[in-house]
Each structure stands twice: as structure tokens, then as C-alpha cells.
Amino acid sequence: MAVELPQLTSECTGLFIDGEWTPSDSTDRISVSTPIDGSELTSVPAGCNADVDAAYEAAAAAQSEWASITPDERAAVLARFAERVDEHEDALVSTLAAESGSVTLKGSAELDIARGFIDFAAALPHELHGTTGPASVPNKENRIEREPAGVVGVISPWNFPFSLTIRAVAPAIALGNTVVIKPSSETPITSGLCIAKLFELAGAPAGVVNVVTGRGSDIGDRMASHPTADVIAFTGSTGVGRRVSKLAAEQLTPQAMELGGNNPHVVLEDADVDMAVDAGxxxxxxxxxxxxxxxNRHLVHESIYDEYVRKLTERTETLPIGDPRDAETVIGPIINETERDELLEYVSRTEDAGARVETGGDAEGLYLEPTVLSGVHNDMAAACNEHFGPIAPVIPFGSDEEAIEIANDTEYGLAASVHSGDRRRAESVSRRIEAGMVHINDQPINSNPRIPFGGRKDSGIGQFNGEAIVKKFTDPKWISIQTEPRSYPF
Incomplete structure (x- = not known):
């Protein structure tokens, strides 16, 4: 069955700057292929630095007027955007499948997550209130107000392209900012262009949302270091994030960055094994x-290790692999050959180091079999690296102290989970795991638009969601009012 884009997204093939679909100053284009069968879906402009400049210029020109409109008007744009998302749900799920290999369950879940971000953002124009502060001078009132930061540059990922872009874009514009989006070259439609299209359909004023497609090697540096950017929001690998952060910091531009992870799933000996396997x-x-x-790593107490490995293997072998457009499919394709080859290398190196492949380990095209590895140590390739694929290395431990030590033996600190029948024990272990988010008797794939989301160590800077993103996308201003004449010493 040929892979085609639905009408909504097949029309998104230009840059979107200042409310207009426009060609790039560059004549080069980027071919967008589908991981389903490798065929070309479409092509988009390979934008250049001049395009980035034009987008930032449009965003800056529109920002003041956008910030000055009423909260009701900004909330209404977001409400209409949400309506357009609902109206085009089937097209968006189909495009997520075609462009990123998202199975139906994941695509639908991604849209639900995005709706949560939009609903949260739509309330922000009415929830942003100033505060008052104490005065050390007689007859003075102190007010602390929050103003839009200005222009937010958003550099989007390919894995959850729609929802993770909306996570930044929706609250940014709700708070009176304008945005420039640089989508992933792997998923330029769902991480940028279709978002612009939906905002256009929602009646967003020109310049509020701008999108420049292009290779990171061509325009990434300009996007991150642009002097017009007041905040840079980035989601992606730690390696790229380091460069983005350095370039932004040279302009003294604040950043919100979610980077890599090597997330442990700690299963203590008093855990419900079946529940832990389900979550795993x-x-x-x-x-x-x-x-x-x-x-990324399953850390399991040695007394239940064999049972856990057996049950995890049995469950893994039941997962349907195939075309992500099939509603029954659970495992779709890896995004590209480079990622697939790296994953196969991790499995091979881990097996060579003494681990056992319980199931999986091979690939047909971009379809990598879900893989369970037993007898793994934390220094093996599939455990010490952030593998970004369907691989479950299972590592034994003998005590809570050893589990915590293994969990923390990584440069990352994004998320973790802990399973135990003793809630207080699980909480004690959770507090000692060096991660920004820990989930007890669950797994780490959780998100709530009102709860801060972010990591520690090499997993990021700052946080998204909730009050954290409000503070990131606004600047405090102190306004004092002297209500009675003040006496000065000279």
C-alpha cells in the first residue's frame, strides 16, 4: 500500500513567515521519506540563514501588538487551534504514521497529549497575575508583574514531533510571545509546517507563528544564536543540546532544554513482578x-531476576511488528538507517561482552525486533549508552544500595521508575535516584501540562510545563509606587 500524505499536510511544502507560505531564498530542498517503506513523501525547502532572519524579523514585528491584545483574544486563538486539531485528527494521525513511523496508538496518544498542552495554555492569559511585595521604604507599594519574554525560538524533535512542539509553542503565544519554529528535518511537517497550517486556519495574526524548515547543519547555529531570540526552547539529544546551549548563552539567551536520558526501571524484590513487567x-x-x-535499563533484584526476564521475554514476543498504519501494530519502524544501525551495534557489542539475547536482536529493513538482553552489566553498550530503540537490557542487583548506585551511574538524570510493595521503601529509593522525575509502581512515560517536566545532570536545563514554563517565557518587572513624598538624605 503506497504511503501518501492527506490533503491537509500535503499542502505544507513551503516556509511559513509573517502569515504567508513562501519559498526559501535557497533553491535547495530536503526530501522527506517515510520509514514505513523508504519512499519519498514530499520535499520541503532547505532554508538558509536569510530565511531564519526573515522569520525572526516577522516575529519581532508582530510581538508587541500580539502582547497588547486582550487575554480573551489570545485564548480564543488557542481554542480555535484546538478545534482545528480535533477537526483534522485523522489526517494528523496518518501523517505521524507516514512521517515518523508512529503506530496508531502512539499517534492518537500524542494528539491527546497535545490537547492537554493547548488547554493548559488557553487558560494562561487569564491566570497570569502580578503580585505585591514587602516595602522597606515608608509609603511605598511594590508590584511584581510578568511580561512576555518576546520572541521564542523553538527547535523541535522528530520522535513526538507534534506534541513536543506544541508544548513550547502554545504557552509561549498564550503568554504574549511570538515564535519561530525550526522543525526536525526528519519530520518537518508534524513538527512545524502542519502546526503553522492549523494556526493559519485558526486565524492567528501574521507573524505570531513562523516556521523555517532546513538542515540543522545549515541553519541550526543561526536559529540558536539569533540576537532577536529572547528564549530558546530545544528538545533533542544532549550532544546537539550542548551546542545549542553554548550558542544561545553567548547571546545571554535563556533556554529551556530537554535532552537525553538513560532511564532506569528499578524492581525491588518485594515488587509485584507482573505489574513491573507490564510497566516495563x-x-x-x-x-x-x-x-x-x-x-533504557531494567534493574531487577537477583531473587526475582529469572522470573522477570522470563515474563518480560514472553510479553515482548507477543508484540505485533509491522506497518504503523495497521491499528493492531505495536512496533513500527525505526526513524532511519543510521539510528537502526547504531541500535544493532549496541546489541551486538553487548552480546559480545557476555550478555544473552533472550529474544529479538535482528532487523528487517527499518523494523527492529523488540529485544530483551539478560546478564547485562551497566558498562555494556546497550546499558551505558542512551539507546533510542526497542531494547530492554536487564541488569541484576543485590541490595537497594546497589540498585541506587547502578541507577545513578550515568551522566543522565531525566526520569526513572521504582517498583515495590512497600510504598515508604519505594519513596526512599526514589529520593536517592538522581533524576528530575521518578514514578513509583509505574514507568516514566508520563506528562502533565501543569507539572514541571525536566531532568538533571546532562539531561537538560530548566523545565517545561506548569509554573516553570510560565517563568521561562515571561520576565518579571518590579514597579514601585511612592504614595507619599519620600524624605531623602540630601
Whole structure:
């Protein structure tokens, strides 16, 4: 069955700047292929630095007027955007499948997550209130107000392209900012162009949302270091994030960055093994493991290790692999050959180091079999690296102290999960795991638009969601009012 884009997204093939679909100053284009069968879906402009400049210029020109409109008007644009998302749900799920290999369950879940971000953002114009502060001078009132930061540059990922772009874009514009989006070259439609199209259909004023497609090697540096950017929001690998952060910091531009993870799933000996396996299967294999907060390492107490490995293997072998457009499919394709080859290398190196492949380990095209590895140590390739695929290395431990030590033996600190029949014990272990988010008797793939989301160590800077993103996308202003004449010393 040929892979085609629905009408809504097949029309998104230009840059979107200042409310207009426009060609790039460059004549080069980027071919967008589908991981389903490798065929070309479409092509988009390979934008250049001049395009980035034009987008930032349009965003800056529109920002003041956008910030000055009423909260009701900004909320109404977001409400209409949400309506357009609902109206085009089937087209968006189909495009997520075609462009990123998202199975139906994941695509539908991604849209639900995005709706949560939009609903949260739509309330922000009415919830942003100033505060008052104490005065050390007689007859003075102190007010602390929050103003829009200005222009927010958003550099989007390919794995959850729609929802993770909306996570930044929706609250940014709700708070009176304008945005420039640089989508992933792997998924330029769902991480940028279709978002612009939906905002256009929702009646967003020109310049509020701008999108420049292009290769990171061509325009990434300009996007991150642009002097017009007041905040840079980035989701992606730690390696790229380091460069983005350095370039933004040279302009003194604040950043919100979610980077890589090597997330542990700690199963203590008093855990419900079946529950832990259920959570482990979902947390490892959703979207083929191509999730920053997916499970990278299963840490299991030695007394239940064999049972856990057996049950995890049995469950893994039941997962349907195939075309993500088939509603029954659980495991779709890896995003590209480079990622697939790296994953196969991790499995091979781990097996060579003494681990056992319980199931999986091979690939047909971009379809990598979900894989369970037993007898793994934390220094083996599939455990010490952030593998971004359907691989479950299972590592034994003998005590809570050893589990915590293994969990923390990584440069990352994004997310984790802990399973135990003793809630207080699980909480004690959770507090000692060096991660920004820990989930007890669950797995790490959780998101709530009102709860801060982010990591520690090499897993990011700052947080998204909730009050954290409000503070990131606004600047405080102190306004004092002297209500009675003040006496000065001279």
C-alpha cells in the first residue's frame, strides 16, 4: 500500500513567515521519506540563514501588538487551534504514521497529549497575575508583574514531533510571545509546517507563528544564536543540546532544554513482578523506544531476576511488528538507517561482552525486533549508552544500595521508575535516584501540562510545563509606587 500524505499536510511544502507560505531564498530542498517503506513523501525547502532572519524579523514585528491584545483574544486563538486539531485528527494521525513511523496508538496518544498542552495554555492569559511585595521604604507599594519574554525560538524533535512542539509553542503565544519554529528535518511537517497550517486556519495574526524548515547543519547555529531570540526552547539529544546551549548563552539567551536520558526501571524484590513487567513493556516499547523518557535499563533484584526476564521475554514476543498504519501494530519502524544501525551495534557489542539475547536482536529493513538482553552489566553498550530503540537490557542487583548506585551511574538524570510493595521503601529509593522525575509502581512515560517536566545532570536545563514554563517565557518587572513624598538624605 503506497504511503501518501492527506490533503491537509500535503499542502505544507513551503516556509511559513509573517502569515504567508513562501519559498526559501535557497533553491535547495530536503526530501522527506517515510520509514514505513523508504519512499519519498514530499520535499520541503532547505532554508538558509536569510530565511531564519526573515522569520525572526516577522516575529519581532508582530510581538508587541500580539502582547497588547486582550487575554480573551489570545485564548480564543488557542481554542480555535484546538478545534482545528480535533477537526483534522485523522489526517494528523496518518501523517505521524507516514512521517515518523508512529503506530496508531502512539499517534492518537500524542494528539491527546497535545490537547492537554493547548488547554493548559488557553487558560494562561487569564491566570497570569502580578503580585505585591514587602516595602522597606515608608509609603511605598511594590508590584511584581510578568511580561512576555518576546520572541521564542523553538527547535523541535522528530520522535513526538507534534506534541513536543506544541508544548513550547502554545504557552509561549498564550503568554504574549511570538515564535519561530525550526522543525526536525526528519519530520518537518508534524513538527512545524502542519502546526503553522492549523494556526493559519485558526486565524492567528501574521507573524505570531513562523516556521523555517532546513538542515540543522545549515541553519541550526543561526536559529540558536539569533540576537532577536529572547528564549530558546530545544528538545533533542544532549550532544546537539550542548551546542545549542553554548550558542544561545553567548547571546545571554535563556533556554529551556530537554535532552537525553538513560532511564532506569528499578524492581525491588518485594515488587509485584507482573505489574513491573507490564510497566516495563509499555515503558520500553512505546514508539519503538524512541522516547526521551522511555526505559533504557531494567534493574531487577537477583531473587526475582529469572522470573522477570522470563515474563518480560514472553510479553515482548507477543508484540505485533509491522506497518504503523495497521491499528493492531505495536512496533513500527525505526526513524532511519543510521539510528537502526547504531541500535544493532549496541546489541551486538553487548552480546559480545557476555550478555544473552533472550529474544529479538535482528532487523528487517527499518523494523527492529523488540529485544530483551539478560546478564547485562551497566558498562555494556546497550546499558551505558542512551539507546533510542526497542531494547530492554536487564541488569541484576543485590541490595537497594546497589540498585541506587547502578541507577545513578550515568551522566543522565531525566526520569526513572521504582517498583515495590512497600510504598515508604519505594519513596526512599526514589529520593536517592538522581533524576528530575521518578514514578513509583509505574514507568516514566508520563506528562502533565501543569507539572514541571525536566531532568538533571546532562539531561537538560530548566523545565517545561506548569509554573516553570510560565517563568521561562515571561520576565518579571518590579514597579514601585511612592504614595507619599519620600524624605531623602540630601
Amino acid at each position: 513493556v509499555f515503558g520500553t516499547y512505546l514508539h519503538q523506544g524512541q522516547v526521551c523518557i522511555s526505559l
